[in-house]
Amino acid sequence: DAGVIQSPRHEVTEMGQEVTLRCKPISGHDYLFWYRQTMMRGLELLIYFNNNVPIDDSGMPEDRFSAKMPNASFSTLKIQPSEPRDSAVYFCASSVRGGYGYTFGSGTRLTVV
Amino acid sequence: QQPVQSPQAVILREGEDAVINCSSSKALYSVHWYRQKHGEAPIFLMILLKGGEQKGHDKISASFNEKKQQSSLYLTASQLSYSGTYFCGTDYTGGGNKLTFGTGTQLKVEL
Numbered sequence: 148d149a150g151v152i153q154s155p156r157h158e159v160t161e162m163g164q165e166v167t168l169r170c171k172p173i174s175g176h177d178y179l180f181w182y183r184q185t186m187m188r189g190l191e192l193l194i195y196f197n198n199n200v201p202i203d204d205s206g207m208p209e210d211r212f213s214a215k216m217p218n219a220s221f222s223t224l225k226i227q228p229s230e231p232r233d234s235a236v237y238f239c240a241s242s243v244r245g246g247y248g249y250t251f252g253s254g255t256r257l258t259v260v
Numbered sequence: 261q262q263p264v265q266s267p268q269a270v271i272l273r274e275g276e277d278a279v280i281n282c283s284s285s286k287a288l289y290s291v292h293w294y295r296q297k298h299g300e301a302p303i304f305l306m307i308l309l310k311g312g313e314q315k316g317h318d319k320i321s322a323s324f325n326e327k328k329q330q331s332s333l334y335l336t337a338s339q340l341s342y343s344g345t346y347f348c349g350t351d352y353t354g355g356g357n358k359l360t361f362g363t364g365t366q367l368k369v370e371l
Contacts (some may be wrong), residue, residue: 178357189262190347190361203358222310238301247356248292248304249349 150251153239159258165227168255170239173218178242180249181214181224185235206257229259261286262360263350271364272338280333280365282348290356291324291331292349295342295366307356309369338369347359 152171160166172179181193194204199216207214211230216222226233236256240249263284272278275339282291290309294302308324308331320342324331335342345366 182361189363190349191362192358195357197357212316243296248307249294249359250304251300251301 151191151239151241151250153252153255155235156253157256157258158260159260161230162230162259163228164259164260165225166229166233166257168224168237168239168257170222172222172239172241173243176241176243176250179216179222180240180242181222182238182240182251183235184238184254190238193224200230209218220224223244226257229257231259234258261352263348263362265348265362265365267365269368270364271368271370272342274340275337276369278335278338278367280335280346280348280367281340282322282331282333282362283370284329284348284350286329286352288326288329288331288350288352289354290351291322292351292359293322293331294349294358294361295344295346297344304346309351326349338367340369340371343367343369356368363366 154169156162177198180195182190183192193206194214196216212226214224236254238251238254240251263282266281292307296302309333310326319336322333344366347364348362
């Protein structure tokens with residue numbers, strides 16, 4: 148199994164531009180999570196899905212952020228418009244079901260200038 | 261409501277032992293432990309459920325005291341490969357689907 152696959156690995160964009168991060172979870176995993184990691188705030192849960200349905204998006208910082216999971220093998224996190232304070236490493240993780248360990252992707256390092 | 265980890269950082273000589281603590285101000289259903297090396301993704305180590313169980317994984321083990329709302333990770337006979345940042349992830353809602361990660365403990369093992 149290739150694990151959780153995220154793309155791109157690095158993204159540098161200008162303030163105001165739209166950014167789309169992509170994630171392919173492990174096949175058979177029913178849960179998908181989007182986390183953001185910064186030095187100041189650590190690992191923060193943004194949103195999670197169960198069977199492609201968003202369950203809890205209370206961690207999404209504001210309306211500029213949106214996430215979708217159109218099928219079991221693909222999810223996107225979109226930021227529009229992007230701001231410098233969005234600079235962080237964004238991780239996608241999946242889990243076979245509740246109460247099991249998460250497998251994280253390699254992350255996308257986003258820099259907004 | 262982020263769980264607090266202690267110590268923040270620790271340096272060990274190879275072969276020494278270490279304990280990392282994770283304390284919560286709220287009741288916990290379960291605790292996850294992860295290790296992250298610089299520039300890499302967090303790697304799952306183990307999960308502990310209510311009931312005060314203790315688990316082991318090679319020379320790394322952990323305990324969970326639900327009454328005290330805390331968990332401890334024990335690293336014995338540390339190896340160079342143990343270096344990294346350790347995070348606890350706490351489940352406050354049950355179901356294990358909404359983890360709140362701790363502040364992290366940086367561990368460095370030297371020769």
